Amino acid sequence: MRAWFPYPLLSTALLGIWLLLNQSVAPGTLLVGLVLSTVLAWVAVKLQPKRSHLNRLRTIAGFVLLVAVDILRSNIAVAGIILRSRGQAVRSGFVSVDCDLQDENALAVLACILTATPGTAWLEYDSRQKKLLVHLLDLEDEPAWRRTLERYEASLKEIFQ
Amino acid sequence: MTELAILWSILLAQVMLALAMGLALYRMVKGPRAQDRILGLDTLYINAMLMLVAFGIRTANTVYFETALIVAVIGFVSSIALAKFLMRGEVIE
Amino acid sequence: MSHLTDLPSWAAILVCALLLLGAAMTLIGSLGLIRLPSFYDRLHAPTITTSGGTLLVCLASILCFAILQSRWIFHELLIIFFITATTPVMLMLLGQAALYRDRLEKPRDVPQKPVPLSMADSQ
Numbered sequence: 001m002r003a004w005f006p007y008p009l010l011s012t013a014l015l016g017i018w019l020l021l022n023q024s025v026a027p028g029t030l031l032v033g034l035v036l037s038t039v040l041a042w043v044a045v046k047l048q049p050k051r052s053h054l055n056r057l058r059t060i061a062g063f064v065l066l067v068a069v070d071i072l073r074s075n076i077a078v079a080g081i082i083l084r085s086r087g088q089a090v091r092s093g094f095v096s097v098d099c100d101l102q103d104e105n106a107l108a109v110l111a112c113i114l115t116a117t118p119g120t121a122w123l124e125y126d127s128r129q130k131k132l133l134v135h136l137l138d139l140e141d142e143p144a145w146r147r148t149l150e151r152y153e154a155s156l157k158e159i160f161q
Numbered sequence: 162m163t164e165l166a167i168l169w170s171i172l173l174a175q176v177m178l179a180l181a182m183g184l185a186l187y188r189m190v191k192g193p194r195a196q197d198r199i200l201g202l203d204t205l206y207i208n209a210m211l212m213l214v215a216f217g218i219r220t221a222n223t224v225y226f227e228t229a230l231i232v233a234v235i236g237f238v239s240s241i242a243l244a245k246f247l248m249r250g251e252v253i254e
Numbered sequence: 255m256s257h258l259t260d261l262p263s264w265a266a267i268l269v270c271a272l273l274l275l276g277a278a279m280t281l282i283g284s285l286g287l288i289r290l291p292s293f294y295d296r297l298h299a300p301t302i303t304t305s306g307g308t309l310l311v312c313l314a315s316i317l318c319f320a321i322l323q324s325r326w327i328f329h330e331l332l333i334i335f336f337i338t339a340t341t342p343v344m345l346m347l348l349g350q351a352a353l354y355r356d357r358l359e360k361p362r363d364v365p366q367k368p369v370p371l372s373m374a375d376s377q
Contacts, residue, residue: 017332020328020331020332021230021332023326023328071305075279075302075305075306078286078298078301078302079279079282079302079306082282082283082285082286082289082290082299082302083282083285085286085289085290086289090290090291090295092292092294092295094294094364094365096365111342111346112339112342112343112346113342115301115341115342115343115345115346115349116301116304116305116338116341116342117301117305118298118301118302118305118306119298120298121294121297121298121345121346121349122342122346122349123346123349123350123353124350124353133353133365135294135297135298135349137295137298163259163261163263163266164258164259166266166267166270167258167261167266167269167270168258170270170273170274171270171273173274173277174273174274174276174277174311175277177274177277177278177280177281178277178280178281180281180284181277181280181281181283181284181285181303182284184281184284184285184287184288185284185287187288188287188288188296194293194352194355195355196293196348196351196352196355197293197296199348200287200293200296200297200300200348201287203300203341203344203345203348204283204284204287204299204300204303207280207300207303207304207307207308207337207341208280208284208303210308210333210337211276211277211280211307211308211311214311214312214315214330214333215273215277215311217315218269218273218314218315218318219258221257221319221322221324221325223325223329226315226329226330226333227329229329229333230329230332230333230336233333233336233337233340234336234340237336237340237341237343237344240344240348241343241344241347244344244347244348244351245347245351247348247351247352247354247355248350248351248354
């Protein structure tokens, strides 16, 4: 079973997207979708992604909610900065932070969250010194932002342990 | 009455989206360096996709939504290719 | 304009509000592309367009066609999924490319690459 479906989550997601794109569950569509999702999962084996185990569904749900609220709040904050930015200069700058997440997939999720949040942009991660280089649009918020990052790290460590 | 209000607000939203497309186009044409132009192009295609969704709401035609989906996927691939070129092009020089 | 007349008025108001708010967020994001002074500042502007604008406009469409029940709403869900999944990757790659170029051309303005520990010891 494991040899045929090396990544069951990936296969299911691909099949789901295929069916949504076709918007039908006719036997032909279903068959092509099954073949595609199985074969593409074999291709993914060749890429050798790091495996990690997700656990604690309740933590995941809480984390998603937290991130959504943060993105909403920073959307409003950055919109305000842009609208007020005509006269005064924006106080933006680079920040270097320590970050010791071990799991590669957790780092990828953290990178996507930080970049998707308006006001922070992930630029570089040095895996040897565990330093993270981030550009912040509003440096006044830096202490609050560091606390948020620590909270994200703690949740991600708990999810991807 | 309701119909008139919704038509006017769709029109207003489309005007705003067109303005946003114009601003992104300005950054793409002017943008001092290559990365600014790529950023402008990226914003331009996302705005164009939203414009297609607005047309879709107006006409209830499924073709607009399919086109918006294709624009979203192809724009992503082209932006990734351009950003990758910025890094690789300099390595070869 | 046959299908829009079938909307009940509360739904029409909600759809209008979501659509206008989404378009306004998109406009603000593109305005940031013009107004903000440096490239790294401008890197933040499109995220407003993608997270706020796309979500609100697609929600308006979902609400409209979920009430009318004239077509499936999976396209909007897929658009939201693709945009939220792809934009961070693209912006990250663009930021890295810009950082790489700036380090070559004007090293004063950007932070340098941290020196590896083994090299720092040997110097």
